[in-house]
Amino acid sequence: xxxxxxxxxxxxxxxxxxxxxxxxxxxxxxxxxxxxxxxxxxxxxxxxxxxxxxxxxxxxxxxxxxxxxxxxxxxxxxxxxxxxxxxxxxxxxxxxxxxxxxxxxxxxxxxxxxxxxxxxxxxxxxxxxxxxxxxxxxxxxxxxxxxxxxxxxxxxxxxxxxxxxxxxxxx
Amino acid sequence: xxxxxxxxxxxxxxxxxxxxxxxxxxxxxxxxxxxxxxxxxxxxxxxxxxxxxxxxxxxxxxxxxxxxxxxxxxxxxxxxxxxxxxxxxxxxxxxxxxxxxxxxxxxxxxxxxxxxxxxxxxxxxxxxxxxxxxxxxxxxxxxxxxxxxxxxxxxxxxxxxxxxxxxxxxxxxxxxxxxxxxxxxxxxxxxxxxxxxxxxxxxxxxx
Numbered sequence: 001x002x003x004x005x006x007x008x009x010x011x012x013x014x015x016x017x018x019x020x021x022x023x024x025x026x027x028x029x030x031x032x033x034x035x036x037x038x039x040x041x042x043x044x045x046x047x048x049x050x051x052x053x054x055x056x057x058x059x060x061x062x063x064x065x066x067x068x069x070x071x072x073x074x075x076x077x078x079x080x081x082x083x084x085x086x087x088x089x090x091x092x093x094x095x096x097x098x099x100x101x102x103x104x105x106x107x108x109x110x111x112x113x114x115x116x117x118x119x120x121x122x123x124x125x126x127x128x129x130x131x132x133x134x135x136x137x138x139x140x141x142x143x144x145x146x147x148x149x150x151x152x153x154x155x156x157x158x159x160x161x162x163x164x165x166x167x168x169x170x171x
Numbered sequence: 172x173x174x175x176x177x178x179x180x181x182x183x184x185x186x187x188x189x190x191x192x193x194x195x196x197x198x199x200x201x202x203x204x205x206x207x208x209x210x211x212x213x214x215x216x217x218x219x220x221x222x223x224x225x226x227x228x229x230x231x232x233x234x235x236x237x238x239x240x241x242x243x244x245x246x247x248x249x250x251x252x253x254x255x256x257x258x259x260x261x262x263x264x265x266x267x268x269x270x271x272x273x274x275x276x277x278x279x280x281x282x283x284x285x286x287x288x289x290x291x292x293x294x295x296x297x298x299x300x301x302x303x304x305x306x307x308x309x310x311x312x313x314x315x316x317x318x319x320x321x322x323x324x325x326x327x328x329x330x331x332x333x334x335x336x337x338x339x340x341x342x343x344x345x346x347x348x349x350x351x352x353x354x355x356x357x358x359x360x361x362x363x364x365x366x367x368x369x370x371x372x373x374x375x376x377x378x
Contacts, residue, residue, distance in 0.1 A: 009348045009349060009365065011369075011370035012368070013348050015370070015371060076373070076374065077374050079373075079374040079375075099180075103348070104345075104347055105346075105347065105348060106180075106181075106182060106183075106323055107179075107181065108180035108323055109180055110178055110179040110180065110181075111178055112179070120175055121225075121239065123175060123176070124174045124175060124239075124245065125239060125241045125243070127174060127175075127179075128174070128241065128310065129241075131319075135183075139351055139354075139355050140355070142351065142352075143351075143352060143356075143357065146352060147357075149365075149368065150364050150365060159373075163373050163375070166374055167374070
């Protein structure tokens with residue numbers, strides 16, 4: 001399927017990462033998946049929020065916990081959504097860190113759990129299994145979001161909760 | 172950095188399925204599009220071609236081990252660039268012109284002489300220089316058709332897609348926000364339904 005409509009659907013990617021922030025914030029950093037169970041999702045170091053449309057306005061927050069900053073909350077309140085993030089995922093006993101671009105779901109600077117010893121080919125195959133896993137987690141979270149997004153009734157409830165969350169003034 | 176160790180940055184693509192007993196044909200196709208060293212005596216500034224994953228100087232694939240035990244094809248696209256930077260070339264040409272003038276006891280060279288000198292200097296500098304080597308790692312999962320390029324550079328991606336399609340006669344499509352849904356099992360009707368969605372203004376209070 002060609003991505004000719006990349007611009008048209010870029011908002012879905014930004015809404016996905018913003019929803020992930022909301023889910024993580026409201027579930028003690030844990031987001032449920034069918035295949036992997038509860039995945040711990042935290043936002044690390046660097047967070048970029050942007051408006052959509054032809055004239056982009058962006059805010060980049062660099063902090064240890066960027067989603068906790070007033071700057072990031074203010075960006076949300078002014079209509080920006082997450083366009084790039086650094087995610088820290090914990091699943092079972094594995095720890096992943098990665099950069100993600102909302103418009104393409106491209107993963108960058110991905111840190112996999114350490115695979116030591118063995119020959120190069122063995123190590124590559126083990127790392128590919130880990131890469132498959134982290135990619136599957138991200139994809140599954142995204143598919144879950146899109147299924148929710150197209151379910152008008154379920155999404156209606158989440159949308160109202162997210163609006164309240166966006167507009168709420170933190171204590 | 173890359174598949175063997177370190178952090179990974181990559182782009183995702185999807186290829187069509189492979190034909191029956193593809194190993195032999197694909198090894199031959201890779202040999203046909205293998206990497207060729209740049210001849211410093213030529214004017215060629217860039218050379219692109221496939222090399223073995225484990226050896227940047229070998230283009231000899233064995234159909235028997237072409238696919239790894241877990242079903243991946245690992246390749247490297249080697250891109251060598253031998254280009255003398257304009258500032259460097261200019262400085263060396265000026266130096267050579269001064270030496271020539273001094274030897275000939277003249278004040279300056281005419282345009283045509285400078286052009287000839289420039290070609291000589293460039294050839295000399297190319298012989299003294301090593302090409303800049305770039306190795307793009309590629310992992311092709313045969314069962315799913317997913318292809319990963321271990322780079323997020325747009326220029327690298329363009330070069331890679333061109334080489335891949337030319338070698339394997341397969342169209343390579345980038346994986347993005349819509350195609351990933353299809354890859355992960357959503358059907359066309361579900362995906363088509365997304366056409367009706369518009370961005371949510373979370374920051375606006377309910378009316």
